[in-house]
Amino acid sequence: MFSDRAQAGRMLAREVVALGPRDPVVLALPRGGVPVAAEVARALHAPLDLLLVRKIGAPWHRELAVAAVAEGPQPEVFVDRETLVMTGASEDYVQREAREELREIARRRSVYLRGRPPLPVEGRTVVVVDDGIATGTTVRAALQALRRRKPARIVLAIPVAPPDTVAMLRDEVDDLVCLAEPADFHAVGVHYDDFHQVADDEVAGILDRFEAGTGARRATLA
Numbered sequence: 001m002f003s004d005r006a007q008a009g010r011m012l013a014r015e016v017v018a019l020g021p022r023d024p025v026v027l028a029l030p031r032g033g034v035p036v037a038a039e040v041a042r043a044l045h046a047p048l049d050l051l052l053v054r055k056i057g058a059p060w061h062r063e064l065a066v067a068a069v070a071e072g073p074q075p076e077v078f079v080d081r082e083t084l085v086m087t088g089a090s091e092d093y094v095q096r097e098a099r100e101e102l103r104e105i106a107r108r109r110s111v112y113l114r115g116r117p118p119l120p121v122e123g124r125t126v127v128v129v130d131d132g133i134a135t136g137t138t139v140r141a142a143l144q145a146l147r148r149r150k151p152a153r154i155v156l157a158i159p160v161a162p163p164d165t166v167a168m169l170r171d172e173v174d175d176l177v178c179l180a181e182p183a184d185f186h187a188v189g190v191h192y193d194d195f196h197q198v199a200d201d202e203v204a205g206i207l208d209r210f211e212a213g214t215g216a217r218r219a220t221l222a
Helices: 003-016 033-044 080-086 091-113 137-147 164-172 200-214 218-221
Strands: 025-028 048-050 054-057 063-069 077-078 125-129 154-162 175-178
Touching: 003 033, 003 125, 003 154, 003 175, 025 033, 033 048, 033 125, 033 200, 048 091, 048 200, 054 091, 054 137, 063 080, 063 091, 063 137, 077 091, 077 137, 077 200, 091 200, 125 137, 137 154, 137 164, 164 175
Parallel strands: 025 048, 025 125, 125 154, 154 175
Antiparallel strands: 054 063, 063 077
16 A cells, blocks of 8 residues: 555645644654654644654563553553453563663664754644554553643544554544554555664654754744
């Protein structure tokens, strides 16, 4: 369906622009969401920042999310209770892993944004962008943490996700844009011709180029 993340971002941008968001700021979920979000932010003439969240995998299967933790003044830990019970993981395990993942979140903000502080979002329309969603565990943690920052409106914009995940996430946001909801969803990457692993330096480079092309982010907020 999508040739790469940039093309998906341009398609997504048209739908988000049509919503007419007022005073928008775009937050990308790294790493794969950054190339998508850059296209959306460019179309909206909006500043681009990150919403950092980390999955907490099961002890015996790290790709299976039992919880997720998102950055913020009060970091948000969202636990998928059903999966937690199914895997036998404990609350203590989740808390230990959350502390480790918060350290990784701090590292990533330093590497990706060169020490630039998070953009203020209070009273603004926040457009949260990823390259696709499978179960929604990490995104729910991110959205719950974002609510604490008091945005006026939250728009979740994604190229592809399964129908049940989209239905679940509609209750978490004010608007949701999803370009494709395949009933036979298997994985996000199946829907891209180019779904390469996005490296740290690619993320940092996109953010640096976006910053240089749009001027100082603080001037945008003046």
